[in-house]
Amino acid sequence: HINGADRAVLVEPRWTLLYVLREVIGLTGTKEGCSRGECGACTVLFDGIPRYACMTLAVEAQGCNITTLEGLMQGEELGPVQTAFLEEDAFQCGYCTPGQIMSVHGLLEKTPQPSMDDIRVGVSGNLCRCGAYNHIFRAARNAAQRKIK
Amino acid sequence: MAENNSIYYTEGLSIPETPAPGEEPGFWKQTHVVGKRIPRVDAYERVSGAAVYPSDITLPNMIYGAILRCPHPHANLTKLDVSRAKKMPGVRAVITGQTPEAKKLKWQYNGYSGPLLDTRCRFEGEAVAAVAADTHYQAWDAVRAIDAAYEVLPFVADHSKSLSEDVPDIHENGNLVEMDEYARGDVARGFDAAEVVLENTYETQCELHTPMELHGCVASWDKDRLTLWESTQGVYAVQSEISDVLGMPLSKVRVIGHYMGGGFGSKLKPGKYTVLAALLARQTGRPVKLILTREETYMCVGNRPASTMQLKAGVKKDGTLTACDFTCTGPSGAYPAGGTALVDWQIRDLYACDNVRCSSEDVYINAGPARPFRAPGHPQASWALEQMMDDLAHKIGMDPVALRLKNIPDISQGRNRPYTSNGLKACIEKGAEQFGWEKAVKQARAHNHTGTHIKRGVGMGSCVWFVGGGGPPSTVIIKLFRDGSVNLNMGASDIGTGTKTVMALVAAEELGVKPEVIQIEHADTETTQYATPSGGSKTVPTESPTVRNAAIAVKRQLLEMASEDLNIPAEDLAYEGDEIISRKDKNKRIQVTGVSRLKKRGVVVGVGYRGPNPADKSVNPFAAQFCELEVNTKTGEMQILRFLSANDSGRVLDRLTYDNQVFGGIVMGIGFGMTEFRQLDVRQTGRLCNRNWHDYKLPTALDVPVDMESLPIEIGDPEANSTGTKGLGEPVTIPTAAAIANALFMATGIRFTRAPVTPIEMRRHLTAIKEG
Numbered sequence: 008h009i010n011g012a013d014r015a016v017l018v019e020p021r022w023t024l025l026y027v028l029r030e031v032i033g034l035t036g037t038k039e040g041c042s043r044g045e046c047g048a049c050t051v052l053f054d055g056i057p058r059y060a061c062m063t064l065a066v067e068a069q070g071c072n073i074t075t076l077e078g079l080m081q082g083e084e085l086g087p088v089q090t091a092f093l094e095e096d097a098f099q100c101g102y103c104t105p106g107q108i109m110s111v112h113g114l115l116e117k118t119p120q121p122s123m124d125d126i127r128v129g130v131s132g133n134l135c136r137c138g139a140y141n142h143i144f145r146a147a148r149n150a151a152q153r154k155i156k
Numbered sequence: 157m158a159e160n161n162s163i164y165y166t167e168g169l170s171i172p173e174t175p176a177p178g179e180e181p182g183f184w185k186q187t188h189v190v191g192k193r194i195p196r197v198d199a200y201e202r203v204s205g206a207a208v209y210p211s212d213i214t215l216p217n218m219i220y221g222a223i224l225r226c227p228h229p230h231a232n233l234t235k236l237d238v239s240r241a242k243k244m245p246g247v248r249a250v251i252t253g254q255t256p257e258a259k260k261l262k263w264q265y266n267g268y269s270g271p272l273l274d275t276r277c278r279f280e281g282e283a284v285a286a287v288a289a290d291t292h293y294q295a296w297d298a299v300r301a302i303d304a305a306y307e308v309l310p311f312v313a314d315h316s317k318s319l320s321e322d323v324p325d326i327h328e329n330g331n332l333v334e335m336d337e338y339a340r341g342d343v344a345r346g347f348d349a350a351e352v353v354l355e356n357t358y359e360t361q362c363e364l365h366t367p368m369e370l371h372g373c374v375a376s377w378d379k380d381r382l383t384l385w386e387s388t389q390g391v392y393a394v395q396s397e398i399s400d401v402l403g404m405p406l407s408k409v410r411v412i413g414h415y416m417g418g419g420f421g422s423k424l425k426p427g428k429y430t431v432l433a434a435l436l437a438r439q440t441g442r443p444v445k446l447i448l449t450r451e452e453t454y455m456c457v458g459n460r461p462a463s464t465m466q467l468k469a470g471v472k473k474d475g476t477l478t479a480c481d482f483t484c485t486g487p488s489g490a491y492p493a494g495g496t497a498l499v500d501w502q503i504r505d506l507y508a509c510d511n512v513r514c515s516s517e518d519v520y521i522n523a524g525p526a527r528p529f530r531a532p533g534h535p536q537a538s539w540a541l542e543q544m545m546d547d548l549a550h551k552i553g554m555d556p557v558a559l560r561l562k563n564i565p566d567i568s569q570g571r572n573r574p575y576t577s578n579g580l581k582a583c584i585e586k587g588a589e590q591f592g593w594e595k596a597v598k599q600a601r602a603h604n605h606t607g608t609h610i611k612r613g614v615g616m617g618s619c620v621w622f623v624g625g626g627g628p629p630s631t632v633i634i635k636l637f638r639d640g641s642v643n644l645n646m647g648a649s650d651i652g653t654g655t656k657t658v659m660a661l662v663a664a665e666e667l668g669v670k671p672e673v674i675q676i677e678h679a680d681t682e683t684t685q686y687a688t689p690s691g692g693s694k695t696v697p698t699e700s701p702t703v704r705n706a707a708i709a710v711k712r713q714l715l716e717m718a719s720e721d722l723n724i725p726a727e728d729l730a731y732e733g734d735e736i737i738s739r740k741d742k743n744k745r746i747q748v749t750g751v752s753r754l755k756k757r758g759v760v761v762g763v764g765y766r767g768p769n770p771a772d773k774s775v776n777p778f779a780a781q782f783c784e785l786e787v788n789t790k791t792g793e794m795q796i797l798r799f800l801s802a803n804d805s806g807r808v809l810d811r812l813t814y815d816n817q818v819f820g821g822i823v824m825g826i827g828f829g830m831t832e833f834r835q836l837d838v839r840q841t842g843r844l845c846n847r848n849w850h851d852y853k854l855p856t857a858l859d860v861p862v863d864m865e866s867l868p869i870e871i872g873d874p875e876a877n878s879t880g881t882k883g884l885g886e887p888v889t890i891p892t893a894a895a896i897a898n899a900l901f902m903a904t905g906i907r908f909t910r911a912p913v914t915p916i917e918m919r920r921h922l923t924a925i926k927e928g
Contacts, residue, residue, distance in 0.1 A: 021293060030292065035212035036205025038417070040368050041450040045849035048368055076205040085204060093199040096812045099820055100652030101202030102209060102368040102417025127857045134849060136368050136418050137652050138823025140857045141864050142816050 008071065009034070010078030018065040025049045025060035027068075028075060036076030036105045040134070047133035050106035050113075051075050057113035057132075076105040079112060087153040088112045088146075097146035099137030106133045111147045120151060171668035171731035174711045180767075181701075181708055183874035184807075190665045190879075193812040196657040197676065198650070201415075209415045210385040211447050213374040219248055221436050221446030222295035223429060224285040225455070226277035228308050229522035229842035230326070233275040233284060235305035241287060244301055246294035249439040252285045257435050261401055263428055265491035265525060272401070272431060277306070278326055278490035279524050280843050281455025283428045288436040288444050311522040311842040315487035315495075316464050318519035326490060326520040333492045333518035338504060340569070346479025346511030350470025352551045353479075358467065358540040360893075360911040361833035362487075363460040364453075364852060365529055369417020371457045372447030373426070375433035382434055383410045386426060389419040389651050390689020394426045395681045401431050410682040419651050420824075421528035422458040424689045454847040458527025459834060461486040461495045463536040467503070471548045475562035479511040482540070488518050489525035497526075498533035501622045502541050502890075505570035505776075506580075507563040522842055523834075528691065530821075531621060531886035535828050535893055539911055542617035542894030546901060555597075556898065557588045560618055560780075568774040576625075576773045577873035577882075579804020583780040584618055587802030590867050591616075591782040600784070600902060609789045615898025617891030618780035624805070624883030625775025625876055626697030630766035631685035634663060634706040635759050636714070640734070640749045641673040644706075647687035648699050649679045653885055654813030655695050661809055662700045662879060666707035668731065693777065693883020696809065698766055700879040706764025713760050717753040721746050767877075775876045777805040778869075779887040781822070781895045787903045792919030796826065796896070798863035806882035808868045818866040818888045825892020827855045830912050 008014070009032070018027055025042070028034045028051070040048035042061045049060040052074035079086035085093065088111050098104040107130055114121055114129035121129065126147040135143065170188070175181050184190070201207035226233070238250045251258050253273035261272040273283060285302055289295040310324040317323055318331045325331060347353055373386040382404065388394050391411040399409045416423065433446035448457070468481040482503045488495035500514035549556040564581045567574045588594075593614070600612040635643040644663050650656045656676045664671040678684050687699065711731065718736040719726040728739050736751070738744035754760055769775055785796045801818045808814045831853040835845040846852040873880045897908050906921045 019293065026292065029212070030214065033214060034205075035208065035214075038209075038368070039211065039370065039447075041849055043450070043848060043850070045450075046368065080204055085200065089203040092203045093195050096195060096199070096816050098199075098202055098652075099654075099816060100368065100416065100418040101207060104202055105205060108203065123862055127862070130857045134368065134854050134856060136366060136420070136824075136854060138820035138855070138860070139816055140823060140855075140860050141819040141862070143857070144862060 009073045010075060020064065020066055022065045023061055024063040024065045024068050027065040028060060034075050034077055038102055038105055040103065046103065047106040047110065048103050050109040050133060052109055052113055055116055057110045076108060079108065088115070088150040091146040091150035091153060095142050095146040095149055097139055097142040099139050103133055103135045107135065107143055111150055114147065115151055121147065172666055174708060174715060174731065176727060177712060181704055181878045183880055184665065187665055189661050189671055191808050191811060194657065194661060194671065194810050195812065196654055197660045197671065198656055207415045209369055209417055210374060210387040210413060211369055211372055213385045213445065215374065215376060215443040218443040218445055219288050219290055219440060220292040220295045221286055221288045221433050221444045222299045223283050223432060224299045224302050224304065225452065226282045226284050226306065227280060228277065228306055229280045229313060230309040230311040231277045231306035232309065233277060233304060234307050235303065236285060237303040238285060240303065241298040241301040244294065244298045246290035247287060247298045248442065249288045249436050250285065251432060251435050251439065257439065261431065263401065265493055268492050272428060279522055281452060281524055283432065286432040286436060288440055313521055313523060313836040313838040313842045315462055315485055315519050315521050318487065318521055326522060331520045333488045333495060333520060336496065336516045338500060338514040339512065341511030343479045343481050343511045343513045347470045350478040351473045352548060353468065353470040354544065354547050354551060355468040356544065356909055358465045358543065358909045360463045360536045360539050362462040363529060363828055363832050364834055365420045365422035365458060366453060366849065366854065367418030367420060367422065370447050370450060371423065371427055371429065371453055373430050373433050374443060374445045375437040376443035377438050381408045381410070383412065384430065385412050386430060387416045387423060388413045388426065389416065389423045389649050389691050391649065391679045391681050392647055392686055393424060393689040394430065397426050398430060398434065402434065413649055413679045416649060416651060420530045421691055424528060424691050427457055451847045454852065455524045455844060458529065459524060460529035461488065461526045463499060465536065465540045467540045467544050469544050469548060471552060473552050475552065475554050475559045477507055477509040477563050480509050482514045484516040486516065486518060487521040489523050490520060491525045493525035493527065494532065495519060495526055496533065498622050499537050501570060502534060502537040502619060505568055506541065506620045508565040509563065523836060530824065531890050534619065534621065534886065534890045535825065538617060538619055538890050538894045539897065542891055543897050543907065543909065546898040547907065556616060557584060557593055560584050568776065571774050574773050576770060576775050576875040577871055578778065579869045579871050580618060580620065580778040582869045582871060583778050583802040583804050586869060587780040587782055587800055587867055590865065591800045593782060596784055611787045611789055611903040613899035613901065613903030614782065614784045615895045615902060616780060616782045617894040617898065619778065619887055619890035621693055621777050621883060621887045621890065624693040624697065624777040624886065625769055626694040627769045628766040630687050630698050630702040632699065632702040632706040632764045633685055634710050634762045636710050638749060638755050638758050640669060642667065642669055643675050643677065644703065645677045645684050646699060647679060647684045648695055649690045651690045653695065653817055654810055655690060655699065657813060658696060658809035659699055659703045662703045663707050666704050667710065693886040697775065697877055697881045697883055700809065700881050701877040702764045702766040704764065704878050706762045709762030709764055710760050713762065714748060714751060714754065717751045718746050721752050770875050773875060775882060777803065777882040777884065777887045779803045779891060781891045783895045783899050785896065785899045785903065787900065787918065789904065789922055792915040792922060794830065794915065794918060796861045798861050800865040800867060801888060802867040802869055803884060803887060804869040804871060805884040805887065806873045806876055807870060807880040809881065814868065814884065815866040817884055819864045821885070821888025822864060822892050823855050823860050825889045826860060826896065828911065829893025829896045831855055831859065831914060833912055
């Protein structure tokens with residue numbers, strides 16, 4: 008069940024959720040950075056909880072609710088966390104960004120009013136080589152405010 | 157103000173004067189959109205998932221490539237049996253050094269040419285064979301099924317031993333790549349004149365770029381025409397190199413790289429993987445996607461070489477530097493690749509000193525070849541020079557800020573010509589003031605006297621970047637459609653620095669249109685204009701004057717066209733809001749979008765070229781950084797509390813992306829100074845021990861301070877170029893590590909000459925002190 012729709016895909020047992028999302032289904036908003044659970048570029052929401060798609064076998068996802076970056080869109084409109092990232096310029100190359108956004112989204116689901124420490128821990132599983140962390144922190148704060156409104 | 161439905165902008169903008177043909181555009185005295193905090197023009201694409209990066213490309217009938225790599229740092233390939241691999245499920249092609257299409261191909265390093273697939277492997281991770289299969293998994297199954305055997309040769313992994321008698325030669329002519337010597341004045345006399353002379357050895361470790369998006373490409377053929385979607389900093393650079401290697405006309409190699417997930421210098425060029433993908437695609441008649449694994453990117457797509465540096469410096473008690481003597485050894489890796497490139501530039505150019513000698517030795521080791529890495533050579537020398545300045549200041553009882561201010565050069569000493577502008581003094585002075593340097597020093601000292609085991613330190617460093625003024629060539633085309641909307645066409649890649657955004661702002665400023673009506677086409681060798689790769693902090697100063705020229709070309713043509721409608725010579729016309737008016741008779745005016753020839757033709761096309769830089773001057777950015785940190789002297793843990801970077805990079809085009817870049821540079825500098833090092837198994841196997849982000853630590857969100865401040869120093873530089881811009885991306889990371897080291901010195905009294913200072917390194921020093 009991906010982004011609100013059921014998807015039936017025949018997979019090899021060893022295929023990761025990341026591989027199936029990107030190469031089979033074509034949801035390339037979820038990025039590949041390391042394929043071994045280090046960078047978080049492939050973060051998706053797995054039943055609402057941020058999880059690395061590269062460390063999840065596709066077969067594990069059967070019957071689960073998967074939300075990817077594309078699933079945060081409201082039609083052509085950006086979701087609140089995405090808008091916050093846009094406004095605060097919370098990225099440079101943008102490649103880790105989908106994962107950062109999913110982590111912030113997951114954080115706010117659990118902790119709607121996060122402290123700065125909550126935010127830092129919340130995105131600590133997402134590397135950003137461009138080093139846009141400072142703006143990511145601001146975006147997370149901005150997103151938290153948006154969610155209340 | 158009257159309602160205006162034209163897309164062409166009207167409200168509140170004064171459009172800059174249009175220079176006459178042949179006349180240079182004037183310096184913008186005031187700007188309306190440039191310099192504001194404006195979100196990126198491609199932010200929507202990047203946060204929505206709509207941005208398609210090369211690794212996201214999927215084409216009909218596409219298959220996947222993978223590369224077999226040599227597992228030894230130095231070996232001869234003695235056997236390569238691919239018969240089993242060829243029979244594996246899904247396998248469509250296997251290429252080895254004996255495959256006819258590959259056999260004749262050469263791969264170039266700096267002044268070195270060798271076979272694309274060589275049987276002599278000089279570094280771990282050297283490409284040996286490649287396969288293509290229906291799925292990524294099958295391709296890797298096939299790679300594992302290749303039977304390769306090697307004669308393992310003795311290796312050199314430690315650059316400081318590279319030139320010893322008892323190590324093997326990596327190349328026939330020995331292990332020295334090249335020497336570089338520089339001297340001015342008389343160093344011996346300079347030391348005689350000094351009242352204090354200090355000498356120290358400094359080391360920095362090999363740092364790996366590891367951009368988030370893996371290196372790789374998708375290759376697709378249409379008969380004799382190759383299209384490559386490559387994750388790159390420069391599509392034209394890839395086109396040029398691939399056409400050279402494959403012996404194809406440039407026009408038949410199309411390279412597209414609209415988005416790319418970071419490069420930092422490692423994606424200035426294509427890789428062997430690019431050629432292999434093209435060969436696999438040609439052999440199979442199918443598009444091939446070949447994206448490296450993270451582990452591969454640790455071995456074969458470049459690095460910032462390690463360095464061993466010696467610096468001896470003399471100073472008078474009033475702070476005047478009298479002499480600097482610098483030597484450095486650094487490794488290119490297994491092939492010539494600039495192991496000590498630009499490493500001495502800080503010493504040559506940053507501080508006023510009449511007597512300077514620099515000598516550097518670039519050597520071979522059995523490890524992946526270097527590639528330029530964000531300010532090549534500079535953070536290394538900064539690690540040495542800025543710590544030396546700190547030590548000299550302490551020795552003569554002078555404040556480190558004051559010592560630097562005492563030695564501001566009048567001219568670029570390395571080039572012996574004036575700078576167009578030198579903001580070094582302003583960066584240091586204003587940065588120190590904004591940071592509250594004096595107060596912070598006092599407070600840290602007072603805090604450390606309280607006897608707590610949490611010690612506090614503040615430190616600073618400054619820098620100049622070797623280039624950063626940009627220059628020709630560059631071509632940009634701007635199209636203005638009949639409704640006033642604009643298309644900006646440039647070949648430059650936006651590597652995450654906001655190139656597209658700032659160029660849209662420059663065009664908007666010059667044309668007086670809303671930035672949001674500007675659509676950008678870029679980074680495609682077939683449909684966009686020639687540009688050199690985005691790197692060297694030169695993209696903004698190269699492309700922004702070119703964009704301005706293209707906009708001016710549009711404006712000039714529109715004036716000519718309007719002159720036909722109004723029957724007034726073009727030179728008597730000017731822009732006002734969304735109209736073109738007569739300078740003499742304000743009643744004679746026409747809407748820009750009402751110009752007859754524009755309506756008829758549908759579009760005006762303006763071509764801009766990048767003019768030359770000032771002939772006898774040097775265009776360089778400067779920076780000074782300040783930091784405050786805490787050290788837990790029981791555990792060795794360090795916490796950076798705050799950072800400030802004052803940057804003279806000329807005019808700020810977009811304050812939002814500018815600050816982002818400044819903070820990013822600091823983060824990368826924290827990695828260089830505190831967390832990152834490539835660990836080779838120097839004694840036993842020579843192999844790379846930490847080939848992933850778990851073992852090779854990048855700074856995370858928990859390792860960087862929340863309190864970071866960016867202080868642009870805009871002193872105005874009309875001479876640099878028509879937008880008054882200088883580069884930013886590199887100076888922001890040069891002095892960071894050294895500033896940290898200086899703060900650590902204040903906190904602990906320990907001079908950390910070996911980077912990075914990890915908690916383990918800190919603990920080791922603390923224990924050594926404790927044990928006397």
